[in-house]
Amino acid sequence: MVTALVSVDSRRAWRIAAQVPDPEMPMLTLADLGVLRGVEIGADGTVVASLTPTYSGCPAMAEMRAEVAARLRDAGFAKVEIRTVLDPPWSTDWITPEGRRNLSEHGIAPPGAAPSGPIKLTLSPTRRTVPCPRCGSADTEETSHFAATSCKALWRCRVCREPFEYVKEI
Amino acid sequence: MSDDHVYLSLAEGHDDSDARWAFGTGFEDPLHGVDQTVPEGTDSAQLAAFCLALGDDALVSAQRLAQWCTAAPELEEEVALANIGLDLLGQTRLLYARAGQVDGTGRGEDAYAYFRDADDFRNVRLAELPNGDFAFSITRLLVLSSWRLALFERLATTASDPVLAAIAAKGAKELAYHRQYAAEWVVRLGDGTEESQRRTRDALAAIAPYVDELFADDGELRTEVLAVLRQVTDAAGLVLPEVAPVPGHGRDGDRTEHLAPLLAELQSVARAHPEATW
Numbered sequence: 001m002v003t004a005l006v007s008v009d010s011r012r013a014w015r016i017a018a019q020v021p022d023p024e025m026p027m028l029t030l031a032d033l034g035v036l037r038g039v040e041i042g043a044d045g046t047v048v049a050s051l052t053p054t055y056s057g058c059p060a061m062a063e064m065r066a067e068v069a070a071r072l073r074d075a076g077f078a079k080v081e082i083r084t085v086l087d088p089p090w091s092t093d094w095i096t097p098e099g100r101r102n103l104s105e106h107g108i109a110p111p112g113a114a115p116s117g118p119i120k121l122t123l124s125p126t127r128r129t130v131p132c133p134r135c136g137s138a139d140t141e142e143t144s145h146f147a148a149t150s151c152k153a154l155w156r157c158r159v160c161r162e163p164f165e166y167v168k169e170i
Numbered sequence: 171m172s173d174d175h176v177y178l179s180l181a182e183g184h185d186d187s188d189a190r191w192a193f194g195t196g197f198e199d200p201l202h203g204v205d206q207t208v209p210e211g212t213d214s215a216q217l218a219a220f221c222l223a224l225g226d227d228a229l230v231s232a233q234r235l236a237q238w239c240t241a242a243p244e245l246e247e248e249v250a251l252a253n254i255g256l257d258l259l260g261q262t263r264l265l266y267a268r269a270g271q272v273d274g275t276g277r278g279e280d281a282y283a284y285f286r287d288a289d290d291f292r293n294v295r296l297a298e299l300p301n302g303d304f305a306f307s308i309t310r311l312l313v314l315s316s317w318r319l320a321l322f323e324r325l326a327t328t329a330s331d332p333v334l335a336a337i338a339a340k341g342a343k344e345l346a347y348h349r350q351y352a353a354e355w356v357v358r359l360g361d362g363t364e365e366s367q368r369r370t371r372d373a374l375a376a377i378a379p380y381v382d383e384l385f386a387d388d389g390e391l392r393t394e395v396l397a398v399l400r401q402v403t404d405a406a407g408l409v410l411p412e413v414a415p416v417p418g419h420g421r422d423g424d425r426t427e428h429l430a431p432l433l434a435e436l437q438s439v440a441r442a443h444p445e446a447t448w
Contacts (some may be wrong), residue, residue, distance in 0.1 A: 050203075056340055057260025065202070083203030086264075086336035089343060118323065119346040121316075121353055121398055123405050144246035145351055146253040154246070170343045 013047045014039040016075045023063040024149050027106045030064060034094025037085045046079040047072050052090045055150040055170075092151075092169045103167060109133045109155065111169040130166050132157035142166075200260075200279070201267040204333060208272055212330045218273035219292070221334060222282065223421055224321075225265030226293035229283055230429070231314060232258040233436050234301055243304055250351055254311070257344040264337045272331075284440035288430040295420040296380040298429040305359055305369035310377055312352035316398045317384045319345035320391055353402045360406025367407070374403070374410050382415035 017039050018031035030036040030051070037050040049068050053061045065082045072080045092111035095103075100110035109130050129138050137159035144154040147165055156163045208214050235255030242248035266279040275281075297314060301307045322345060325338035359366040385392040396410075403410055418424030440446075 053260075053340075055257055055260060055344060056264060056337075057256040057258070059256075061200075081203065084201060086201075086204060086340060087332065089336070089340035115346075119319065119342065121349060121401060123353060123357060123401065144249060145347070146246070146250040148249075150253055150256060168347075170347075 010039060010041045010047075012075070013041060013049075013072060013077060016071050017049050017068050020064065020067050020071055023060045023067070025103070025108070027102045027108075028095075028099050030068070032096045032099030032102065034090065034092075034096070034099075035064065036068075044079070045077075046081055047077045048081045048083060050083045050085045052085045054090050058150055090170075092167060095167070104133045107133050107162075107164055108152070109164055109166040111167045114169040130155055132160060132162065133164055134162050135160040140164075199267055200263040201271070201333070206271045206333075209330055209332070214272050214274070217331055217334065218269045221265045221269040221272065223292040225262045225269065225282065226291045227297050227314070227318070228258040228262040228265065229436075230291070230293045230297040230432065231255070232262060233432055234297065234307070235311075237301055238307065247304075251307075254348045254351070257341075257348070261337065261341045261344070264340075265334075268331075268333050268337065271333075280440065284437045285444075288425050288433055289423060291425070291429060291433070292421050292423060293429075294380070294383055295416070295418075295424070295426050296377065296384070298420075298426055298432060299376075299380070300428055302373065302376070303369055305366065306373040306376060308352050308355045308359065309370060309373040311348065312356050312402060313377055313381060313384075313399065315345050315348040315352055317391075317395050319349055320394050320398070324391070349398075356402050356408075357406045360403070360408040370406065371408055374408060375413075378411045378413045379416045381410070383419050383421070386419070386421070 017036055018029055020030045020036075022028045022030060022033050022035070025033070033054070035051055035054060037052050039047065039049045041047050049072065051061070051064055051068065061084075065084075069080045069082055091114045093114045095110065103110045109132070112128070112130075130140050130142075131138050132140050132155075135157060137157055139158040140155050141158065142153060143156050143163065145168070147154045151167055151170070152165045153168045154163060155166045208217065232255040235251045235258070238251045239248060242251055262283070263279050266282045269282065270277040270279070294314075296310060299310070319342055322338040322342040326335055326342055329335040329338060356370060359370040361367075384395070399410055
């Protein structure tokens with residue numbers, strides 16, 4: 001019986017933590033982004049939420065940590081602990097299908113499959129196709145590999161002429 | 171809510187775990203909640219020194235990259251260089267935090283970044299050389315990111331400390347982007363105008379004497395990194411000259427005269443207000 005209650009509680013704690021929006025891409029929740037790695041309730045009732053940073057220097061990490069803790073406390077969980085998980089490192093492959101849909105709907109192109117294995121240097125122009133999130137055209141080009149946040153690149157569509165952001169795969 | 175006083179209203183109702191607010195929250199640990207145990211058989215002093223040196227490389231590089239802000243040739247390049255610097259600063263924080271856990275002093279990242287003098291830094295000297303022109307900065311970025319990527323890929327699978335291995339695995343993904351960016355620029359500059367080629371050739375000549383100390387006695391690492399650099403210089407129509415290395419070694423505390431002024435700028439605010447919390 002006690003076990004059943006704990007599991008009901010931990011599901012509720014997960015739902016609360018999972019709904020926290022990403023501070024820089026608020027159309028995504030932390031669960032959509034794949035940053036929330038787990039929520040557990042310990043024997044003494046402490047809720048332990050595990051978060052993984054997207055990039056080493058991501059300045060949003062402190063905000064995410066504080067917001068998850070605050071929402072769990074507001075929901076009545078008295079003891080909350082946030083853990084940083086570094087291993088395995090975050091990958092854009094962890095962005096959920098729902099999250100990818102939300103990015104597209106907000107004009108941000110979602111990432112393709114992340115590279116795996118040893119990282120090779122390619123000097124020939126890479127023909128990556130990133131469809132325009134507004135008009136769907138594949139006739140797009142990169143304008144800058146780095147953009148307003150660590151995780152995005154700047155692209156532009158040659159057909160509808162709109163610039164757009166693209167979450168680069170990592 | 172004390173709306174009439176902005177600091178009071180910001181500080182209100184936030185306990186120590188709430189690290190969002192800039193003031194009054196104290197030290198924010200980037201390794202918060204990570205298991206700190208040092209594996210048996212790992213030499214703590216050696217591990218701490220290694221983390222510190224890798225952190226010093228990244229901090230000094232990040233500071234040099236930040237100096238391009240408002241001075242880069244185009245807005246896109248400025249954003250790129252600042253982004254790369256931010257990644258390196260993130261790596262610095264993780265590495266300093268690990269060093270503080272392991273060296274037994276429990277020091278935080280600020281103690282390493284702001285309250286050590288140039289003589290205490292152990293970065294490779296290539297990182298501290300002044301920015302020069304865009305060609306020099308980009309060529310240096312190519313060399314440093316190629317080297318650091320090779321090192322981190324190896325550490326990710328072989329480091330005896332799981333925290334260092336995790337920091338390296340994460341950092342490697344970022345460094346791959348840095349190397350790609352720098353490599354594309356070196357090819358463009360080398361294969362560009364007479365002027366851009368001349369400047370990039372000069373950059374390679376100025377960098378060459380500082381390449382040797384990246385590898386110390388590690389022949390395998392040297393071969394791997396030099397092969398990547400050759401791939402880029404071949405495509406750019408350039409050559410990394412083989413020259414006698416400068417004497418001394420940054421890892422042993424040998425410095426150029428350029429580090430102290432860089433640190434003076436980096437550390438001035440923290441040293442003027444040593445009790446402040448950010």
